[in-house]
Amino acid sequence: MDFAANLFSTGTLSQILVGLSRTTILFIVSSGMSLILGVLRIPNVAHGSLYMIGAFAAWTVIQFLGGGLFAFLAAMIVAPLIVAAVGFILERGFFSYLYEREHLMLLLLTFSFALILGDLVKIVWGPEYRSVTVPAFFQGSAEIFGLPLPWYNLFLLLVGPCIAVFLWLVINKTKLGKIARAAAVDGEMVGAVGINTGWIFAFTFVLGSFLAGLGGALIAPMVNISLGMDHSLIIETFLIVIIGGLGNMWGALLGSLIFGLTQSLGILVWPQFGIAFPYLAVVAVLVVRPRGLLSSTW
Amino acid sequence: MRRSATPFLLLLLLAALLALPQVLPRFHTYVASIVLLTALLATSLNLAIGYTGLYQFGHAVFYGVGAYGTALVLTRSGMPAPVAFLVGPLAAAALSLVMGVICIRLSKLYFGMLQISLGSLVWAVVYRWYSFTGGDDGIHGIPLPDAIASPKGSYYFTLTVTALCVFAMYRIVRSPFGKVIQGIRDNPVRAAAIGVDVRLHQLASLVIAGFFGGVAGSLFVVVENSVFPDMMFWTFSLEVLIMCLLGGMYTFFGPLVGASVIVLLRVFASVHTQYWSLILGTILTLVIIFLPDGVLGRFVRRSLPKEDRGA
Secondary structure (H helix, E strand, O other), rough: OHHHHHHHHHHHHHHHHHHHHHHHHHHHHHHHHHHHHHOOOOOOOHHHHHHHHHHHHHHHHHHHHHHHHHHHHHHHHHHHHHHHHHHHHHHHHHHHHHHOOOOHHHHHHHHHHHHHHHHHHHHHHHHOEEEEEEEEEEOOOEEEOOOOOEEHHHHHHHHHHHHHHHHHHHHHHHHHHHHHHHHHHHHHHHOOOOHHHHHHHHHHHHHHHHHHHHHHHHHHHHOOOOOOOHHHHHHHHHHHHHOOOOOHHHHHHHHHHHHHHHHHHHHHOOOHHHHHHHHHHHHHHHHHHOOOOOOOOO | OOHHHHHHHHHHHHHHHHHHHOOOOHHHHHHHHHHHHHHHHHHHHHHHHHHHHOOOOHHHHHHHEEEHHHHHHHOOOOOOOOHHHHHHHHHHHHHHHHHHHHHOOHHHHHHHHHHHHHHHHHHHHHHHHHHHHHHHHHHOOOOOOOHHHHHHHHHHHHHHHHHHHHHHHHHHHHHHHHHHHHHHHHHHHHHHHHHOOHHHHHHHHHHHHHHHHHHHHHHHHHHHHOOHHHHHHHHHHHHHHHHHHOOOOOOOOHHHHHHHHHHHHHHHHHHHOOOOHHHHHHHHHHHHHHHOHHHHHHHHHHHHHHHOOOO
């Protein structure tokens, strides 16, 4: 116990808790990525842009409603809905006509949307930094086992599992979710038994976009909202999805945890290159299990 | 009949390129050099993606490592310049081998996603390692041998190296090795069944592509006189992929055309607008929807007899 107490001093532990709360956001975003990847087989490069739009939209909603707890909570709902609408337009307007194409083409199409959306954000919100203050309700710190943890981070730590449970219910307990899972395994067969797979794909894409937007809205009070915040995120979600197994929702959860822990520990050990540790974890995982930790759908 | 015209057209093109700096002003000569080395970069990527069917999504990293290798040897060691121009591409090839060994067991998109992620690790290390790579400032004012320091000198150097490398890649694609990698692209299972070591050939193709990508990076040092980490950022990797797609991924000269179009558009668009990504994204969307074979690919397919056009 003494050894552990020394190794995990209070400072280290609370830093890990803060790191974990950021991990919940990564989980929310990458579970959306994983859904789209699992059902539609598209590594959605525009996912980061959707996340960025979520953050900017949250800022706008909060400005519009004049701040405060109500405005903040409203933004957490309205911003993801806006992003979901963008996702709906992209899916129905473009992807739905192109599913027969090679995956490479679809990936490049998502990249072209990432480029276009990036510049549209620049046109709509301008190149300046935006910031959202944490509402008074979430300011200050809680004491967890004698460790200080900001209320907002605690809130995030609670939101993460709620989203996980919600997704599990949607995917496993609703008819729509069951059809989506079946479509992930064999879309053609699902179509053959008379189900309109087009709308299943749209549903998946919209749900995935909603999750990206929610992640963006939730991160808004913790970072400077800026152009380019999509670029680093997309690689992080790729790594998480690769660790966990493509298209597996629990894999996204496990991957986020591994990613978040290795990153926050890595930065403690070696501040300059701590960012490299999650990559080492990825390589280690792939040596043992080339298809990711949990069984993937493909 | 058409094939016989191609060498003649190429010689004509080469003559035009040789005459270019004599008539063009300084800035345009510089742009022409960038077009050439980017064309080399796109052609090298096409070796992996178009001819071997490997979804190499992190190709800009080899370009960047080639450039940094050359730049670091030129600025930090007393070694002669030719050594620097070897070290860059060789470092890129070595990195390509390491990344390839890690990724090669994965299937198509999975492979690409891991390549792009590992590539972004390399970018992050270069971006943060201030004491060695200069961090996000990059390295500027790299000393070059006098013969290639002037704009014209660097242009002719770039032209010579690009022409030699493209010719080398053309020979590689036409060689037995080239036939084997195309066979692997079309049907890896069948290739394995007739006794081809699929992974070894894939790795070799990745290393060759990485090497020539590194050569393009070394040329960038000659033309630009500086290096910076963003030249290996993942968005640029995908941009090079766009060049291949735009020109035509299953043609040899398509990426040359695509790279020229994109670089020239970028140069002239950046004069008029700050929304280059919007333009590029729109072009890409239109190409994917209406011209999936690329500009040259469509042209080539048109010129083929009907039964050879394929799906």
